[in-house]
Amino acid sequence: MPDPNPQAMEFLLTRRSRPAKTLRAPTPDAEALRPILTAAARSPDHGKLEPWRFIVLQGAALARLAEATEEAGGRLGKSAEDIAKARAAFADSPLAVAVIEVRKDSDKIPAIEMTYSAGAVCLALLNAALASGWGANWLSGWASHDRGFVEGALGLASNERIAGFVHIGTETSTPPDRPRPDLDRITSWMSE
Numbered sequence: 001m002p003d004p005n006p007q008a009m010e011f012l013l014t015r016r017s018r019p020a021k022t023l024r025a026p027t028p029d030a031e032a033l034r035p036i037l038t039a040a041a042r043s044p045d046h047g048k049l050e051p052w053r054f055i056v057l058q059g060a061a062l063a064r065l066a067e068a069t070e071e072a073g074g075r076l077g078k079s080a081e082d083i084a085k086a087r088a089a090f091a092d093s094p095l096a097v098a099v100i101e102v103r104k105d106s107d108k109i110p111a112i113e114m115t116y117s118a119g120a121v122c123l124a125l126l127n128a129a130l131a132s133g134w135g136a137n138w139l140s141g142w143a144s145h146d147r148g149f150v151e152g153a154l155g156l157a158s159n160e161r162i163a164g165f166v167h168i169g170t171e172t173s174t175p176p177d178r179p180r181p182d183l184d185r186i187t188s189w190m191s192e
């Protein structure tokens with residue numbers, strides 16, 4: 001027989017992101033962040049490769065990343081609007097955790113499964129932050145896909161890339177939730 005956890009199910013059925021631009025201090029300190037990161041690292045990972053790591057970004061580091069979007073945006077020919085948006089995502093963030101996908105050598109595990117696992121870590125991190133009472137939002141942005149930006153400003157190695165920046169803080173306003181998928185449209189059953 002199933003052994004339900006109604007409180008966990010209620011959380012999963014009602015959880016939602018809190019837009020990054022609504023997030024401000026206070027943010028979780030190191031002690032409060034530890035169980036959130038621990039929950040995130042408790043994610044499905046084929047072959048126990050641990051193909052991910054975290055960088056916790058705050059204060060001057062976020063300001064430095066905001067600055068670095070100017071160089072990357074200029075080099076990539078981004079519009080002033082795109083650069084301003086990318087800059088603000090870092091400059092206005094009270095705290096962000098960069099989830100880094102770390103590709104490991106494996107004859108057995110396809111590389112795409114490491115990518116899936118890194119995505120699972122992002123969602124687990126987001127949910128753990130929300131379940132802890134913080135506002136949180138998973139963002140990427142064009143800069144996160146630029147090698148010059150991630151290697152220069154974040155020190156990523158060539159086998160590493162950004163799975164997401166999970167911004168965490170205190171929500172200052174609550175925009176309406178977004179529409180949710182029609183389950184019947186996306187679900188089919190096969191019995192034979």
Ligand SMILES: Cc1cc2nc3c(=O)[nH]c(=O)nc-3n(C[C@H](O)[C@H](O)[C@H](O)COP(=O)(O)O)c2cc1C
Pocket residue numbers: 015016017018019137138139140141142163164
């Ligand atoms: C990989 C990934 C990258 C994303 N990057 C952005 C982004 O750069 N900017 C943005 O506005 N939303 C981005 N989103 C969407 C936000 O996370 C959005 O808040 C989220 O889909 C809301 O879902 P929820 O309310 O179910 O948590 C991204 C989502 C994913 C999965």
